[in-house]
Amino acid sequence: xxxxxxxxxxxxxxxxxxxxxxxxxxxxxxxxxxxxxxxxxxxxxxxxxxxxxxxxxxxxxxxxxxxxxxxxxxxxxxxxxxxxxxxxxxx
Amino acid sequence: xxxxxxxxxxxxxxxxxxxxxxxxxxxxxxxxxxxxxxxxxxxxxxxxxxxxxxxxxxxxxxxxxxxxxxxxxxxxxxxxxxxxxxxxxxxxxxxxxxxxxxxxxxxxxxxxxxxxxxxxxxxxxxxxxxxxxxxxxxxxxxxxxxxxxxxxxxxxxxxxxxxxxxxxxxxxxxxxxxxxxxxxxxxxxxxxxxxxxxxxxxxxxxxxxxxxxxxxxxxxxxxxxxxxxxxxxxxxxxxxxxxxxxxxxxxxxxxxxxxxxxxxxxxxxxxxxxxxxxxxxxxxxxxxxxxxxxxxxxxxxxxxxxxxxxxxxxxxxxxxxxxxxxxxxxxxxxxxxxxxxxxxxxxxxxxxxxxxxxxxxxxxxxxxxxxxxxxxxxxxxxxxxxxxxxx
Numbered sequence: 001x002x003x004x005x006x007x008x009x010x011x012x013x014x015x016x017x018x019x020x021x022x023x024x025x026x027x028x029x030x031x032x033x034x035x036x037x038x039x040x041x042x043x044x045x046x047x048x049x050x051x052x053x054x055x056x057x058x059x060x061x062x063x064x065x066x067x068x069x070x071x072x073x074x075x076x077x078x079x080x081x082x083x084x085x086x087x088x089x090x091x
Numbered sequence: 092x093x094x095x096x097x098x099x100x101x102x103x104x105x106x107x108x109x110x111x112x113x114x115x116x117x118x119x120x121x122x123x124x125x126x127x128x129x130x131x132x133x134x135x136x137x138x139x140x141x142x143x144x145x146x147x148x149x150x151x152x153x154x155x156x157x158x159x160x161x162x163x164x165x166x167x168x169x170x171x172x173x174x175x176x177x178x179x180x181x182x183x184x185x186x187x188x189x190x191x192x193x194x195x196x197x198x199x200x201x202x203x204x205x206x207x208x209x210x211x212x213x214x215x216x217x218x219x220x221x222x223x224x225x226x227x228x229x230x231x232x233x234x235x236x237x238x239x240x241x242x243x244x245x246x247x248x249x250x251x252x253x254x255x256x257x258x259x260x261x262x263x264x265x266x267x268x269x270x271x272x273x274x275x276x277x278x279x280x281x282x283x284x285x286x287x288x289x290x291x292x293x294x295x296x297x298x299x300x301x302x303x304x305x306x307x308x309x310x311x312x313x314x315x316x317x318x319x320x321x322x323x324x325x326x327x328x329x330x331x332x333x334x335x336x337x338x339x340x341x342x343x344x345x346x347x348x349x350x351x352x353x354x355x356x357x358x359x360x361x362x363x364x365x366x367x368x369x370x371x372x373x374x375x376x377x378x379x380x381x382x383x384x385x386x387x388x389x390x391x392x393x394x395x396x397x398x399x400x401x402x403x404x405x406x407x408x409x410x411x412x413x414x415x416x417x418x419x420x421x422x423x424x425x426x427x428x429x430x431x432x433x434x435x436x437x438x439x440x441x442x443x444x445x446x447x448x449x450x451x452x453x454x455x456x457x458x459x460x461x462x463x464x465x466x467x468x469x470x471x472x473x474x475x476x477x478x479x480x481x482x
Contacts, residue, residue: 029381031370041368043383046141073453076144076357077473078364080455083434085171088401090199090228090334 028052031078039072041081049074142451142476148356149470153417153462159482160460160470161410166443166482167458168241169226169436170404173412174367176430177419180396181342184423187398190415194336197313197403198322199228201330204307205238206300208246209281211288213325218244218281222315223322224405227308232438233450236306239440242315244282248306249440249447250275258304260296267449267477276440276447311403336402343395347372349386351428351461356471358386363430363459366397409433413460420464432459442478449477456481 026048031041044052056069073084151158173194177183183191207213208225217223218240225240237249248262255262255275262277285292300306314320349362362385365372372385409431416429435442437454448456458472458481472481 027382029383031365031381031383032368041370043381049141075453075455075475076141077146077360077455077457078370079360079367079432079459080364080434080453080457080473080475082174082364082367083172083432083455083457085434085436085438085454086231088171088228 026052041078043078046076144455144476145474145478145480146356146360147472147481149472151468151470153466153468160413160468163458163470163472163482164410164413164433165406167433167435167456168224168406168441169239169439170406170409170433171436172399172401172432172434173404173409174397174399174432174434175412175416176363176366176432177396177398177426178346178348178392178428179394179425180423181394183340183396183398184419187412187415187419190412191338191398191400194400194402194408195313195316195405196333196335197311198326199332199334200310200312200326202307203310203329204301204305205248206297206306207325207328208238208240209288209293209297209300210325213322214281214288216324217314217320217322220314220320222317222320223312224314224403225310225312226403226436226439228311229309230438231450232440232448232454236308237438237440238306238308238310240312241441241445244280245445246279246281247440247445248277248279250277250304254304254306258299258306260299265449266447267451274449278445313403313405315405315407334402336400336404338398338400340396340398341369343397344393346392346395347385347389348392348395350388350390351469352463354386359461359469360459360471360473362386363432366395367399367432404433413462416462417466420462427464429462430459431462433457442474443472443481446479447477449475451476 026044028048029043031043033040042052053071053074056071059067059069061067072086073081075081151160153160177187208218221244222242223240224242225238227236227238230237232249236251236254239247241247248258249265250258250262252273252275255277258277260277262275264272265274265276268274279286279296284290286296287293312322312325314322343366346366349358351359354362361383362372364370365383365385370383371381372383413431416431420426420429435448435456437450437456439448442448442456448454453475454477455473455475456478458470461469461471474481
């Protein structure tokens with residue numbers, strides 16, 4: 001079953017979407033990408049969650065530019081990713 | 092130990108409609124599985140295993156006297172966001188818009204010393220009235236100390252090990268500790284006689300919070316307007332601000348919609364999540380980014396309304412919104428269904444009722460209510476890895 005993820009991509013220079021392939025062995029869907037916040041929603045089968053998460057963690061550069069991925073939330077429910085109270089800002 | 096099996100999640104289905112007998116599949120085995128789920132997840136070399144989640148599915152009718160919807164709505168006390176999806180609707184009808192805009196206001200108190208929640212006047216004028224909801228803000232349940240004050244007078248502290256030892260008040264280890272006891276829960280019933288102002292228990296807790304562990308957090312607090320509680324005295328002593336829940340709405344065009352009565356629960360929740368997150372289900376042949384599709388069979392809605400309200404939301408306001416949506420379905424012939432999704436706070440020490448809550452890979456505790464014109468509904472209640480079973 002699919003696991004939905006939300007990632008925050010922190011880049012020094014690059015802002016374009018990065019397509020992820022984990023040895024071309026997993027079907028990873030990029031459901032949504034927001035260029036303003038550099039965040040994306042990914043979908044992956046349950047069996048591939050650990051491999052994808054590990055790959056994102058170890059991904060330190062892309063085309064000779066440093067980057068880092070921070071996983072914000074993981075859930076088997078896509079609906080859960082639309083209501084994360086950690087996004088609540090009361091400045 | 093419960094495994095996440097590909098293509099399925101543990102599902103506990105209950106039907107309470109009058110035309111169908113109540114069905115619980117092998118309750119004793121389910122209870123055993125639920126007890127096993129509460130044990131910590133063990134490390135293993137199987138990379139395909141994922142933390143367990145729970146999904147409870149229920150079908151019933153508002154006309155059924157035995158339906159438990161009001162109880163279930165009331166049990167999720169700390170609501171962060173309510174989202175609704177209405178078909179064949181370009182803008183919010185006036186009565187629904189006024190309902191969304193009339194969600195109770197709440198207050199943000201900066202750096203509130205938690206011992207102030209034991210103040211005698213606050214107890215008398217607010218806690219004992221039974222309608223105050225309070226939650227620490229900006230604290231993460233997996234890292235920081237968190238506090239919840241519930242309308243039934245229970246104060247729950249979720250503390251890390253060092254803070255718990257400094258506090259010196261009786262509590263218990265968290266149910267979700269893994270190998271070592273790193274988190275502790277201190278539940279206190281402020282309405283009990285043993286915690287009445289002046290009693291030994293009260294004085295011990297007050298001394299613990301004001302001298303041993305000077306716990307201080309930003310705090311969200313709200314009260315049900317008809318409950319008779321007064322927060323003025325507490326607010327006047329600290330930096331506070333009144334906040335209105337934030338309301339957002341947008342119009343969706345050409346929304347592809349599955350058969351909502353027959354769709355399986357996981358596909359239904361995935362479709363609702365896609366609609367809420369504005370994720371496309373086209374799966375066009377020219378794009379290789381996503382293979383997400385809408386479950387078959389499908390219909391296309393010319394227009395739909397997606398609206399949300401967020402803040403510290405009270406169950407009473409959610410109940411009122413549900414009643415307004417029922418009226419809307421009866422009045423509008425074009426609207427055959429309405430969907431409401433309610434998300435609980437991810438970092439609250441409790442989720443449903445007094446059940447302990449935690450965050451592992453996520454802190455989801457939410458429910459979705461899908462209502463139909465014939466007064467029937469489908470209810471899905473979901474929790475994350477560190478939660479008990481929803482009601």
